[in-house]
Amino acid sequence: MAKLLDGIHAPGDFRRFTVSQLRQLAQEIRQDILDTTARQGGHVGASLGAVELVLALHYVYNTPEDKVIFDIGHQAYAHKIITGRRAEFPSIRQLGGLSGFLKRHESPYDVWEAGHAGTSLSGAVGLAVARQFTGADYRVAALIGDGALTAGMAWEALNQLGHLGTPMTVLVNDNSMSIAPNVGAFSRYLTELRTAPSYMRLKQDLDQALESLPLFGSRLRWTAERLKELAHAAILPDNVFEALGFKYYGPIDGHDLDGLIPVLRTARDADGPVVVHVITQKGKGYKPAEERPVQFHGPGPFERTSGEMIKKAEPPSYSLVFSRTLVELAKDRPDIVAITAAMPDGTKLDYFQSQYPDRFFDVGIAEQHAATFAAGLAMAGMRPVFAVYSTFLQRAYDQVIHDICHQNLPVLFGVDRAGLVGGDGATHQGVYDMAFLRTVPNLEIAMGKDESELRQLVAAALDRPGPVAVRYPRGAGRGLSLDEPFGTLEWGRAEWLRHGRDVTFIALGPMVYKAMEAAELLADQGIEAGVLNARFVKPLDGEALKQAVQESRALMTVEEHAVAGGFGAAVAEWVIAQGLSVPLRIEGLPDVFIDHGPTDYYLDLYGLSAEALSRKAVEWLERLSSEVQP
Numbered sequence: 001m002a003k004l005l006d007g008i009h010a011p012g013d014f015r016r017f018t019v020s021q022l023r024q025l026a027q028e029i030r031q032d033i034l035d036t037t038a039r040q041g042g043h044v045g046a047s048l049g050a051v052e053l054v055l056a057l058h059y060v061y062n063t064p065e066d067k068v069i070f071d072i073g074h075q076a077y078a079h080k081i082i083t084g085r086r087a088e089f090p091s092i093r094q095l096g097g098l099s100g101f102l103k104r105h106e107s108p109y110d111v112w113e114a115g116h117a118g119t120s121l122s123g124a125v126g127l128a129v130a131r132q133f134t135g136a137d138y139r140v141a142a143l144i145g146d147g148a149l150t151a152g153m154a155w156e157a158l159n160q161l162g163h164l165g166t167p168m169t170v171l172v173n174d175n176s177m178s179i180a181p182n183v184g185a186f187s188r189y190l191t192e193l194r195t196a197p198s199y200m201r202l203k204q205d206l207d208q209a210l211e212s213l214p215l216f217g218s219r220l221r222w223t224a225e226r227l228k229e230l231a232h233a234a235i236l237p238d239n240v241f242e243a244l245g246f247k248y249y250g251p252i253d254g255h256d257l258d259g260l261i262p263v264l265r266t267a268r269d270a271d272g273p274v275v276v277h278v279i280t281q282k283g284k285g286y287k288p289a290e291e292r293p294v295q296f297h298g299p300g301p302f303e304r305t306s307g308e309m310i311k312k313a314e315p316p317s318y319s320l321v322f323s324r325t326l327v328e329l330a331k332d333r334p335d336i337v338a339i340t341a342a343m344p345d346g347t348k349l350d351y352f353q354s355q356y357p358d359r360f361f362d363v364g365i366a367e368q369h370a371a372t373f374a375a376g377l378a379m380a381g382m383r384p385v386f387a388v389y390s391t392f393l394q395r396a397y398d399q400v401i402h403d404i405c406h407q408n409l410p411v412l413f414g415v416d417r418a419g420l421v422g423g424d425g426a427t428h429q430g431v432y433d434m435a436f437l438r439t440v441p442n443l444e445i446a447m448g449k450d451e452s453e454l455r456q457l458v459a460a461a462l463d464r465p466g467p468v469a470v471r472y473p474r475g476a477g478r479g480l481s482l483d484e485p486f487g488t489l490e491w492g493r494a495e496w497l498r499h500g501r502d503v504t505f506i507a508l509g510p511m512v513y514k515a516m517e518a519a520e521l522l523a524d525q526g527i528e529a530g531v532l533n534a535r536f537v538k539p540l541d542g543e544a545l546k547q548a549v550q551e552s553r554a555l556m557t558v559e560e561h562a563v564a565g566g567f568g569a570a571v572a573e574w575v576i577a578q579g580l581s582v583p584l585r586i587e588g589l590p591d592v593f594i595d596h597g598p599t600d601y602y603l604d605l606y607g608l609s610a611e612a613l614s615r616k617a618v619e620w621l622e623r624l625s626s627e628v629q630p
């Protein structure tokens with residue numbers, strides 16, 4: 001049967017639709033989203049929950065001339081489908097396919113690129129304020145979730161916007177969920193707004209009455225406006241948005257296009273900033289996602305009818321090993337407390353939470369606060385552990401330097417997702433943290449070659465006198481036994497795995513195993529390659545490095561991190577500082593943003609597979625030999 005969606009190539013194709021046609025369109029879009037995500041995963045729940053919001057925004061605003069901005073962008077699958085990318089939609093998050101987030105090179109409708117939470121409002125305020133200089137007269141609307149609204153940045157933008165009074169719509173998509181259930185006093189406040197039905201009804205009645213009044217600015221309208229304000233003040237005396245200088249419309253049902261469209265029109269035409277607060281359900285229209293919103297935030301492939309996840313059996317993830325290790329240690333260490341910034345599931349700290357609920361803190365999407373909160377805890381004698389994705393730690397850089405390291409406080413960072421991450425792509429790659437952490441005095445940095453070393457490093461790190469960052473990658477470990485007693489790893493010491501006089505690979509993290517494979521391949525060709533498992537990035541194990549310089553003709557560092565400022569750069573700095581002269585190559589990731597796609601593909605592309613490493617070593621050694629020939 002022909003679908004309405006078949007005729008939609010741009011929002012202009014449905015701007016004349018009736019609301020009942022829009023409703024049908026919404027259902028068809030949901031089917032498209034499920035067809036693709038069931039096969040390959042993706043951000044299912046948020047995207048299903050925002051379908052009507054996306055339709056209403058494109059219906060009311062004259063996109064792409066008007067600027068509609070999405071916070072994070074993980075909820076924008078409907079937006080992709082109705083802005084000319086339906087045919088490519090099945091390629092989303094796949095190598096060479098559509099990004100899972102907005103990308104300006106993909107479409108003129110993708111105004112703002114993100115992936116991290118809380119940036120939409122600042123970007124939108126910039127676009128809105130720019131109009132007064134450029135003379136452009138587009139309208140600006142930003143869609144931001146209740147979770148993203150826990151980010152400090154979002155409030156910095158509201159603060160400025162409320163002060164300036166610049167016309168702009170802030171559409172708050174409140175589903176009471178971050179990835180996990182949303183937390184915090186502001187989340188509680190939104191719930192209070194949601195559950196004040198008399199307020200909601202009265203506001204809607206008043207708004208409708210206002211709509212029907214003629215002549216904007218008339219005395220009658222002025223009186224009605226004042227009446228409305230009085231009524232608001234009487235029922236909810238301190239609506240935080242109104243106190244900040246916004247007109248507040250809501251809460252309204254974000255799946256009800258009949259109600260949503262007129263309110264958005266009013267907001268669009270307002271002469272100042274407006275907050276439209278809508279209530280939606282994460283996963284709307286797909287029962288398994290409605291019932292299990294955490295699991296359906298960003299699942300892998302699932303069985304469409306039952307909603308069961310299609311998972312291959314694999315060893316526990318590094319994140320789970322990290323969390324389990326904390327639980328092991330916490331038994332005898334009442335000083336250990338764990339912190340996440342809205343990622344209890346991803347970091348697997350939810351396991352720690354299940355064992356030690358009183359010693360677990362989810363602070364919301366607030367990495368900066370999480371870091372400084374940890375500093376305060378550490379100052380008072382606690383041992384805070386902040387498990388945070390490498391990419392999100394970027395946001396807390398000043399806090400790392402100024403609050404933690406400057407005061408030399410013993411905070412442990414569990415730097416999760418260190419390395420390439422796969423489907424999320426450029427905004428989420430954990431390939432910069434060594435570059436920005438290595439420069440900070442007092443901070444020690446380590447990464448084990450596997451989950452067993454991760455476990456030992458965590459235990460050892462919690463006995464260090466100052467701050468430590470322990471890195472570990474996304475995904476499954478190697479399935480190693482995790483029963484050995486703690487204390488088998490000497491802090492600061494690298495591990496020799498094999499010796500070779502031709503070249504020594506000095507590798508970090510799981511790249512150690514690639515280096516071992518490369519060494520085997522080289523051995524088959526008669527080349528002797530050593531492998532040093534560095535383990536420590538800061539401080540480096542100088543003794544082991546000296547030994548490597550002495551016993552090999554050449555050194556090759558290997559890391560899954562940007563070459564610029566990374567582990568190899570640290571080794572190069574050490575070589576120079578020692579006044580040594582040794583051929584040294586740094587193998588890592590280039591100075592480009594790396595898109596979505598399988599990690600192994602990019603490791604291969606950038607010469608970090610075992611085959612590529614061995615090939616490069618052969619070529620390099622040949623070149624070195626020819627260079628020394630007379």
Ligand SMILES: Cc1ncc(C[n+]2csc(CCOP(=O)(O)OP(=O)(O)O)c2C)c(N)n1
Nearest residue numbers: 046115116117145146147148177178179342
């Ligand atoms: C700075 C930052 N921290 C953490 C995340 C991980 N993250 C992605 S989506 C999300 C939840 C967002 O909740 P909300 O804005 O309410 O959107 P919803 O998924 O509920 O639609 C989180 C924590 C992120 N993208 N950026």
Ligand SMILES: CC(=O)[C@@H](O)[C@H](O)COP(=O)(O)O
Nearest residue numbers: 072074115298346417424474
């Ligand atoms: C949008 C976002 O930032 C998260 O949903 C992220 O995609 C989670 O990544 P993991 O799948 O690695 O937990």
Ligand SMILES: [Mg+2]
Nearest residue numbers: 145146147177
């Ligand atoms: Mg939410």
